Amino acid sequence: MFLNMMQDWAGWLLMLFSFSIVLMWKRVRSDTKVVHAIWFCLVLHHAVVFMDVYFPDASTFHWNGVYLAASPEPEWLHSDSHDGSFNYINSLGFLYRALGASLFFGEELSVLAFVLSCVVLLKLIDHLDIRRFRVGIVLVFGLLPTVVIHRSVTLRESWEALFFLLLVYWAIRLRKRPGILNVLFLLMSASCMSLLHHGLARYAVYLIVISLYWSIFSHRMNVRFPRSVRVLFAGLLIACVIIISQKMGWFMTLEEALEGAAGTRHTLLTYQDVRTNFSFILDTSSALGIVTTVPMVFVEYMFAPFPWQVENVKDVYALLESMLRFMLLFFAVSSWRRSSGEVRSYYGFLLIAVLGMELMWALGTANW
Numbered sequence: 133m134f135l136n137m138m139q140d141w142a143g144w145l146l147m148l149f150s151f152s153i154v155l156m157w158k159r160v161r162s163d164t165k166v167v168h169a170i171w172f173c174l175v176l177h178h179a180v181v182f183m184d185v186y187f188p189d190a191s192t193f194h195w196n197g198v199y200l201a202a203s204p205e206p207e208w209l210h211s212d213s214h215d216g217s218f219n220y221i222n223s224l225g226f227l228y229r230a231l232g233a234s235l236f237f238g239e240e241l242s243v244l245a246f247v248l249s250c251v252v253l254l255k256l257i258d259h260l261d262i263r264r265f266r267v268g269i270v271l272v273f274g275l276l277p278t279v280v281i282h283r284s285v286t287l288r289e290s291w292e293a294l295f296f297l298l299l300v301y302w303a304i305r306l307r308k309r310p311g312i313l314n315v316l317f318l319l320m321s322a323s324c325m326s327l328l329h330h331g332l333a334r335y336a337v338y339l340i341v342i343s344l345y346w347s348i349f350s351h352r353m354n355v356r357f358p359r360s361v362r363v364l365f366a367g368l369l370i371a372c373v374i375i376i377s378q379k380m381g382w383f384m385t386l387e388e389a390l391e392g393a394a395g396t397r398h399t400l401l402t403y404q405d406v407r408t409n410f411s412f413i414l415d416t417s418s419a420l421g422i423v424t425t426v427p428m429v430f431v432e433y434m435f436a437p438f439p440w441q442v443e444n445v446k447d448v449y450a451l452l453e454s455m456l457r458f459m460l461l462f463f464a465v466s467s468w469r470r471s472s473g474e475v476r477s478y479y480g481f482l483l484i485a486v487l488g489m490e491l492m493w494a495l496g497t498a499n500w
Contacts, residue, residue, distance in 0.1 A: 143185075143234050147178055154167050184239060227241070239284060243290070256297065259305070342481070412428040434494070437500055
């Protein structure tokens with residue numbers, strides 16, 4: 133084990149560096165309670181990495197990255213694959229080639245993405261003026277068992293969360309401070325998120341369009357530009373986004389998205405015949421079928437398992453997490469209804485962003 137630890141030097145350096153990241157931002161390090169909360173979350177994430185590496189389990193992404201790193205030439209440059217998992221493996225392979233093929237290093241990269249997500253989350257909290265809840269938000273964000281496990285190993289979840297938060301952050305920045313630089317950062321965040329998952333690529337187009345429309349028609353733009361100019365500018369920007377996404381294969385019409393999701397769910401259900409399968413079928417054969425089945429599919433994805441479906445300890449945990457999700461959604465909607473002005477606009481945008489992503493996952497998921 134000691135020899136393996138010596139070979140994992142890059143991972144150990146990254147682990148030590150992760151604790152110092154939160155100290156790089158003055159507004160973060162000025163609140164010692166927040167720093168301690170993030171460090172507490174990091175300790176648990178690093179513990180999962182340590183257990184997974186030195187008391188090992190299988191890691192498909194890691195070993196594919198090792199294979200690419202050991203290749204005599206960078207094979208990923210010659211691939212025609214557009215799968216997000218392949219892009220993630222390519223990135224691992226590139227870093228392994230440069231710094232050594234270490235599972236510890238690969239998993240510490242995921243923890244790095246997690247701690248950067250915490251920083252972006254804190255900056256979002258500042259923009260929304262809810263600093264009094266910072267510690268609680270960080271702990272909920274970082275300590276759920278599913279988060280500790282899945283964002284501490286060589287999976288894409290940590291990076292997906294980071295780029296989603298960055299996309300939302302730059303959308304709010306753009307709303308507050310309209311400018312071409314914020315637009316560029318928004319598009320860069322969306323592009324990075326799109327490269328990790330084909331579903332996120334389609335979702336990113338939707339969120340970019342919403343973000344641009346929301347930002348261009350903000351009250352801060354009213355003084356400088358008449359409404360007709362803003363309508364024209366918004367139309368041109370959105371058209372450019374759609375055209376570029378079509379060229380990259382990321383754009384889908386609503387009909388194509390629903391048919392693709394229905395096909396994915398059907399395929400998953402055919403070979404995953406388990407008791408945790410969702411019971412509602414997505415019907416895309418008619419407008420009535422879509423209207424009646426999509427809400428049920430969404431509700432089941434968000435809140436299953438229901439109390440009468442609980443049969444073992446894992447189901448109990450899944451039920452508790454569903455209850456937490458219901459509480460968070462209830463208070464999010466309640467906060468939006470009670471707020472007014474720009475605050476209400478921010479909360480509304482966050483609800484659209486989060487529920488849009490949840491709907492995307494719901495349409496392509498077959499069981500809880």
